[in-house]
Amino acid sequence: MDILSRLIDLSRLQPALDIRCQLQGAFVIGHEQAEKGTLPFHLVLGGDCLIRTGKGLEVRMRSGDFLLFPRGEAHAIVGTHPKAQTLPLKVTQEGMLPLRTNGEGEPDVDLICGHFNHAWGSSTLLLDTLPDVFHVSLIEEQSEETLRTLVGLLRQEAMVEQPGALAIVTAMCLALFTMALRASGASPLEAPGLLALLANQRLVRSIKSVIASPAHPWTLSELAGIAAMSRATYARQFQECAGMTVGAFLTDLRMSLASSLLLQSQRTTADIAAEVGYQSEAAFGKAFKASKGVTPGRFRQQAQ
Template identity: 50%
Template sequence: MDALSRLIQLAQLQGNLDVRCQFAGGFAVDHAEAPRGEALFHLVLDGGCAIEPAGEPSLDMQAGDLVIFPHGAAHLIRDRRGQRRTAPVRVEHDGLLPLRRNGDGAPELDLLCGRFRYAPASASLLLYTLPGTLKVSLRDTAGMEALQALVALMRHEAGQRQPGALAVVTALTHALFALALRAYATGDVHGLLPLLADARLGGAVQAMLAEPAHPWTLEELGRVAAMSRASFARHFGERAGMTPGECLARLRMQIAGDLLLRTRRRTGDIGQDVGYQSEAAFGKAFRHYMGTTPARFRREHTREEEHI
């Protein structure tokens, strides 16, 4: 399994569609901050709008644009003209989803709105390192034919409303998230995801994920990346914003957290699975990176994730 797929798996990601919006004229719809463990998203099927994240510049959204709020930030969706008079919004049903409309004529905006639910305790490397607002524009993203095709398919299914359409579109949201992260990773950004897009450095991350218990050294990881020890350490730090050792430790904690929640195995055995020879050493490292003991983490987050 490739590294990005593994991180998505660890996050226990689930995509859900909430509502379809078709607006014309003046409109302004507030979205409150989402609960912990939810990343809100909006996909413009047709037309355009402005989206104003709290405390950030306004985003101009056009057909094919996707915006994700990885941390569930509050935001406003409005018409581009910023009209002060807004028509009341009513809720109908289009045979696929609840439908919000503010008129009976041709809509100027056709928008799919939903959320990605994830296990907060198991998603820190994937979600928490992302910016507060992540926009992917098909017009600006070269080489993203797959993303364009996916959006076209979602638009088609939402428009035709054939039997099973909701199941198809909901399933496609999972792929939409993965492709959006892939597009983000290829930009001029720093963090774990850009490492995965790097032809050589990505192989080192893949190796760490595949064998977290291995006592990886800079020399070994450098060989995986076809670099010298010094060159590997320098390029890794510049791209990721962390050392290879810190990245390995965080990956180990991510995997350990997942095992603590999904299994009833002893913490000492889980610690050995991720490279710690003693339960005490594992517990110390876990407290450092996760802020709590393995036992308390299992107890508290098992209860929490039962409600996700």
């Protein structure tokens, strides 16, 4: 499994669609701060609109754009024609999703609003390093024809109530999120984080090695050698790129892997400790409690 797929798998995100909006003219639709563990997203199927955050940031959304709020920030969907007539909103049920409209004419924007639920105890290693407003144009990642096909299928499945439609739509939302992460990683990134780290062709070699063998007693010298750098250069560039030290990354990754094993298997704590690179169960328990606030046994009990 490649690095990005593994990080997404550890995040255990559960996508859900909330409503489809076909809006025109002047409109403002507010979204309150989401509950912890809920990550709202918007995908523009056609047209354009603005997303205005509670902090006053405005993001122009065009066809093929994907936007996620990793920390659930309050925001509003705003029309791009503020001087146009404000029409009353109505919600009807169209197939699998409610449909919000405010007129009978051609909409200025067609978008799907949904959210990801972040399962309790799952890894936040990837999500914590995303910006408060994660905005990507999927057209820049996929050809317009490919994206049009995917969006067309998503729109079609959301409109009808065929068997398996919900499974198809939720799987496609996770696929589109993955495409957004990949597109972001392929572009120049201003903020440090895991996506910037994965986009660095030299540093990513060492990350691949760590994820392939998390139990290995990695040293800074070994990792720097894999990246063909000196220890000092490797440590400095890693922190500048990832926004964390090499040691913090190793610990966070191992705790994420351990959490997944505790939640999804019946393996003993000692076995899991060895799997993620700890010589003793006691050392693992101490590191896990420092990271998660509870012992491995208590963590597993809380999940049950």
